Amino acid sequence: MTNSVEGRRTPPKAGKRERLAAAAAQVFHEQGVEKTTIADIARAAEVPVGNVYYYFKTKDQLVEAALGAHAQTLRELIAALEQYDDPRQRLQALVRGWVDQRDRAAQFGCPTGTLASELGKRMDGLDQAAAGIRALLDWIELQFTAMGRADAGELAVALFAAYQGISLLTNTFRDPELMVTEGRRLVRWIDSLAS
Known part of the structure; x- marks a missing residue:
């Protein structure tokens, strides 16, 4: 056309x-x-x-x-983040992306987390949202590994848990600024791990 x-x-x-x-x-x-x-x-x-x-x-x-749409969005996100040369920059860009979605998180929560929570209560085979979370956790762990961190798996869980926690609080209190504050802290934290 x-x-x-x-x-x-x-x-x-x-x-x-x-x-x-x-x-x-x-x-x-x-x-x-x-x-x-x-x-x-x-x-x-x-x-x-x-x-x-x-x-x-x-x-x-x-x-x-x-x-499937969530999985496709995740693949596109990771492809965009891979454009950064440095794993620290990739992780910080991920955090900034989360912060950019703060108004939506304040209104509805994290798209992946809320779906995973709801579907996780079902026992009919539709509790597959965990696969998307696992894919993101694995990617985050790879970034920490590339930074030379022996504790990359633990750091990946800590980063993702911090995001899920702040998404819950942002949604609970309908306060997007909570995510802004936590995002700044996470960026500093990632910097401190690169040293």
């Missing part, structure tokens, strides 16, 4: 399946899985409700699609 005003190609709108998966991830984050209806997801994706069933027969299939 060509944008006739500027003569540039414009990217095509994402397909319905992709829009539904992204909408499911968003709406599940905002409302929780149990409170979300298929109609809510269709509305967010701007797709007629009847069309949803062509791609996803059940709400659980939409949960799986949302988990």
Whole structure:
């Protein structure tokens, strides 16, 4: 498709399946899985409700699609962070990215953490959000290892736990500045570990 005003190609709108998966991830984050209806997801994706069933027969299939959307977002995040040459800079960029999402965290909490918490209570095989958390923890550990830290695994857990904790507090108190303050502390902490 060509944008006739500027003569540039414009990217095509994402397909319905992709829009539904992204909408499911968003709406599940905002409302929780149990409170979300298929109609809510269709509305967010701007797709007629009847069309949803062509791609996803059940709400659980939409949960799986949302988990896939989260995994794709994580892959894109890691690819963007890998553009930094230094592992310390990669970790600090990760922290700054978390802080940049502080208003959303204040309103709804961490997208991955809230979904993992909700799905972790289920015993039906949909408690797969842990895989995304594990992937991020492994990547963080690799960064600390590249910094020469023998305790890289422990540091990865500490960093991720600090983020999850501040996300919970930011959401509980609806105070984005809590995340700003913790983000500054984490950046300094990462600097201190590079010495």
